[in-house]
Amino acid sequence: MTMAHKVAIIGSGNIGTDLMMKILKGSNELEMAAMVGIDPESDGLSRARTLGVATTHEGLDGLRALPGYGDISIVMDATSAYAHKVHHPVLIADGKQVIDLTPAAIGPFVVPPVNLEENRTATALNMVTCGGQATIPMVHAVRRAVDRLLYAEIVASVSSRSAGPGTRANIDEFTQTTSRAIEKVGGAERGKAIIVLNPAEPPMLMRDTVFALSEGGSEEAIRESIERMVEQVQSYVPGYRLKQQVQFERIGDNAPLNVPGVGKVSGLKTSIFIEVEGNGDYFPTYAGNLDIMTSAAKATAESWVRAQTGKVA
Structure with missing residues (x-):
């Protein structure tokens, strides 16, 4: 023991x-x-x-x-x-x-x-950060299934009720730290993080959206990698789940995206939608971002x- x-x-x-x-x-x-x-x-x-x-x-x-x-x-x-x-x-x-x-x-x-x-x-x-813990596993899941992860952007939407004084005081640090970790841990060449404090009543569960632009790899491989990663996170956060099916969009050479610091690129855009429900140990279950x-x-x-x-x- x-x-x-x-x-x-x-x-x-x-x-x-x-x-x-x-x-x-x-x-x-x-x-x-x-x-x-x-x-x-x-x-x-x-x-x-x-x-x-x-x-x-x-x-x-x-x-x-x-x-x-x-x-x-x-x-x-x-x-x-x-x-x-x-x-x-x-x-x-x-x-x-x-x-x-x-x-x-x-x-x-x-x-x-x-x-x-x-x-x-x-x-x-x-x-x-809480947003990083929820989204970086998804960024990494895409990265390990492709040749190159050009860009990853995350949007973390949380109930304003779950954002206490400490969270609100650290908003700047949240975006800066999460962006750096998207690159350093997630493996994206460029990363961006956005947080939204939603005042909806009743309070909403944490929702996270991950956008990734990559080269190489297949939709099937990316989807399978994401599903495996969701199971890994669920081993310690049971309320972590895909909100809907992973979505894909091909970005052609005829209409490339301009990624700051990278330039004009084409490839496969992956959109991942996550919901996190808390365990209710102390926080209400809607505070999945803190849980x-x-x-x-x-x-x-x-x-x-x-x-x-x-x-x-």
């Missing part, structure tokens, strides 16, 4: 609280050791205390002062990009493994079914532990 590693979560807001609930709900590899916040009245800290988890409302300094700090091996940061830039060097100096759920982009970008295997030895990992982020972080931490104990799955 794999020995559980003790985990601390910094950030007692929605994302940190949902992550805590997922770990407490069931993990053979992870044990909740501390929940850290700055508001003593936050729901996250209140729930943690009720569930027997050590808490502090004094931020990182409070965490480091806890009696069990030395036994904590993994710290997961669910604060903000700005705050994580302060937390990161301190945690690394203290010998902690760090999983960053902010768009700070410190450490390798990781999307579990795409590139976790090659980053198992890293001491710090960045989970990109996929915490699910990916949990899966990454568990994989880290299995790798260290020689039980890689």
Whole structure:
């Protein structure tokens, strides 16, 4: 049996609280050791205390002062990009493994079914963004089935109710970080990310659209690659699914598209439509955008532990 590693979560807001609930709900590899916040009245800290988890409302300094700090091996940061830039060097100096759920982009970008295997030895990992976790698997699925992925664009539409102060404060970082990860992790030569906060009532489920322009490969190969990737993501996000059939359009040499930084190109345009329903551990099920982020972080931490104990799955 794999020995559980003790985990601390910094950030007692929605994302940190949902992550805590997922770990407490069931993990053979992870044990909740501390929940850290700055508001003593936050729901996250209140729930943690009720569930027997050590808490502090004094931020990182409070965490480091806890009696069990030395036994904590993994710290997961669910604060903000700005705050994580302060937390990161301190945690690394203290010998902690760090999983960053902010768009700070410190450490390798990781999307579990795409590139976790090659980053198992890293001491710090960045989970990109919620939009990145939902769409980069699809970008990569196209890339591995073609000769060249010229361009990929993602549009993440989420309920405005699921976008809290932290998410709204990080909108610029979201688009920049996701765009970079589309290229670096997804494999596109050029990437672009757009986020839409939808005020519809009742709140909508997360919807993601991925457009990819490629050369080489067949429609059949791309479709099969996408379907395999959907199954991989569903292994840790059961509510992840194709909303409709993958669509294709041939872009001929007589009417090429102008891709900034690439030039005029022709090829095969692939359109992928994703819906993400949350698991309801803390967030409402419509907040699939947040649920996929915490699910990916949990899966990454568990994989880290299995790798260290020689039980890689």
